[in-house]
Amino acid sequence: MADQSQKKRIALLGSTGSIGTQTLEVVEANPEVLEVAVLTAKSNYKLLIEQALKFKPNCVVIIDEAHYKEVDDALWGEGIKTYAGSKALEEVVQMEEIDVVLTALVGFSGLRPTIKAIEAGKNIALANKETLVVAGEIITKLAQEKGVNIYPVDSEHSAIFQCLVGEFHNPIEKIYLTASGGPFRGRSAADLEKITKEQALKHPNWDMGAKITIDSATLMNKGLEVIEAKWLFGLKNEQIDVIVHPQSIIHSIVQFKDGSMKAQMGLPDMKLPIQYALLYPNRFQNDFKRFDFLDYPTLSFEKPDKETFVNLNLAYEVMERGGNLPTVLNAANEMTVAAFLEDKIGFLDIGRINGEMLGKIDFIQSPSLEDLYETDRLCREKALDVLQA
Numbered sequence: 001m002a003d004q005s006q007k008k009r010i011a012l013l014g015s016t017g018s019i020g021t022q023t024l025e026v027v028e029a030n031p032e033v034l035e036v037a038v039l040t041a042k043s044n045y046k047l048l049i050e051q052a053l054k055f056k057p058n059c060v061v062i063i064d065e066a067h068y069k070e071v072d073d074a075l076w077g078e079g080i081k082t083y084a085g086s087k088a089l090e091e092v093v094q095m096e097e098i099d100v101v102l103t104a105l106v107g108f109s110g111l112r113p114t115i116k117a118i119e120a121g122k123n124i125a126l127a128n129k130e131t132l133v134v135a136g137e138i139i140t141k142l143a144q145e146k147g148v149n150i151y152p153v154d155s156e157h158s159a160i161f162q163c164l165v166g167e168f169h170n171p172i173e174k175i176y177l178t179a180s181g182g183p184f185r186g187r188s189a190a191d192l193e194k195i196t197k198e199q200a201l202k203h204p205n206w207d208m209g210a211k212i213t214i215d216s217a218t219l220m221n222k223g224l225e226v227i228e229a230k231w232l233f234g235l236k237n238e239q240i241d242v243i244v245h246p247q248s249i250i251h252s253i254v255q256f257k258d259g260s261m262k263a264q265m266g267l268p269d270m271k272l273p274i275q276y277a278l279l280y281p282n283r284f285q286n287d288f289k290r291f292d293f294l295d296y297p298t299l300s301f302e303k304p305d306k307e308t309f310v311n312l313n314l315a316y317e318v319m320e321r322g323g324n325l326p327t328v329l330n331a332a333n334e335m336t337v338a339a340f341l342e343d344k345i346g347f348l349d350i351g352r353i354n355g356e357m358l359g360k361i362d363f364i365q366s367p368s369l370e371d372l373y374e375t376d377r378l379c380r381e382k383a384l385d386v387l388q389a
């Protein structure tokens with residue numbers, strides 16, 4: 001067995017979610033090289049307790065302070081420190097015992113802890129794409145200053161990262177992010193008017209948290225990923241293209257300047273990119289299901305329908321205009337998706353209101369981090385007015 005000190009110690013932010021629980025499966029499958037130092041949840045204290053008793057982290061954080069007592073009582077005498085509240089999240093990511101912080105929180109909530117982790121020099125395994133969307137320039141600059149690596153967990157970005165191994169001296173001409181097209185691929189706007197949340201929550205290829213599942217159905221997820229790719233790989237806007245590939249087998253493609261293209265493929269299973277991000281540059285044996293060509297006689301490709309799925313166009317627009325606009329779009333989208341999930345607005349209202357919100361916040365060309373927090377706050381406040389009107 002490997003020396004204890006050789007194990008990579010992970011702070012897993014959002015351990016009770018879809019990425020969080022799959023990360024724990026990866027840790028369980030690789031006990032000689034991976035261990036968990038921190039687990040965190042927002043309100044699912046029961047699962048957090050169960051995970052803590054099994055994985056024995058140094059500490060846990062429950063964001064919702066109302067559940068702190070249950071967590072503390074259940075873990076009393078186990079040698080696991082317990083904390084509550086968002087501030088605690090920002091502190092535990094800086095603990096000496098951590099080698100890598102895997103950010104699997106949803107939305108803007110991931111920004112502060114990610115910044116704190118980078119400031120403390122911790123490498124990041126990034127699932128929480130929204131943080132790079134809202135503050136990509138600030139985060140990548142800070143990471144560079146601190147000598148911190150950001151390993152992509154998102155499957156498309158992991159694919160690109162894997163295609164780039166051994167190619168770092170070769171400039172990228174272009175990347176193609178693949179998109180499944182979601183459950184409503186091929187539908188017209190008229191078809192989408194009466195879509196229910198139950199229909200939108202059924203993704204054809206991936207089993208994910210509610211917010212990203214709706215983002216996949218509206219193509220906002222791909223829009224967010226375009227911006228995420230820009231910052232992760234230092235690309236110009238026109239170097240990033242999206243191609244719909246309904247089978248989700250090719251996870252993305254890099255085209256080099258000689259025209260050669262490299263693609264990474266495999267079954268849609270987030271455990272693969274999670275394992276790669278945590279154990280890079282090594283590939284470890286696992287028993288995840290293997291791809292069989294005969295199950296997929298056809299791999300097909302088509303153009304995304306940006307007229308019906310307006311969010312993808314909005315994402316390109318805010319990437320082009322820059323400043324605090326990606327933060328506006330992200331905040332608006334978090335609000336509209338939440339409203340859709342509460343049956344307060346229809347499916348098409350998500351894109352419509354997102355677009356409307358872009359004109360409601362003062363533009364800031366070179367925002368500071370504080371400007372971005374304020375933009376996020378203000379946009380949520382104004383979106384609430386629109387949603388309640």
Ligand code: NDP
Pocket residue numbers: 013014015016017018019020040041042043044045063103104105106107109127128129130153154155206207208209210211212270
């Ligand atoms: P889930 O909703 O399944 O899980 C989110 C996790 O974060 C839970 O542990 C939740 O706690 C916690 N959480 C939610 N809100 C907050 C908050 N405000 N403050 C602190 N903790 C919070 O999401 P996913 O795992 O699906 O997604 C996580 C991130 O990874 C997203 O940014 C998503 O875009 C990205 N991603 C996800 C993929 C997937 O396959 N799921 C694929 C690629 C990227 P609790 O359980 O207590 O609510």
Ligand code: MG
Pocket residue numbers: 154155156225
């Ligand atoms: Mg993805």
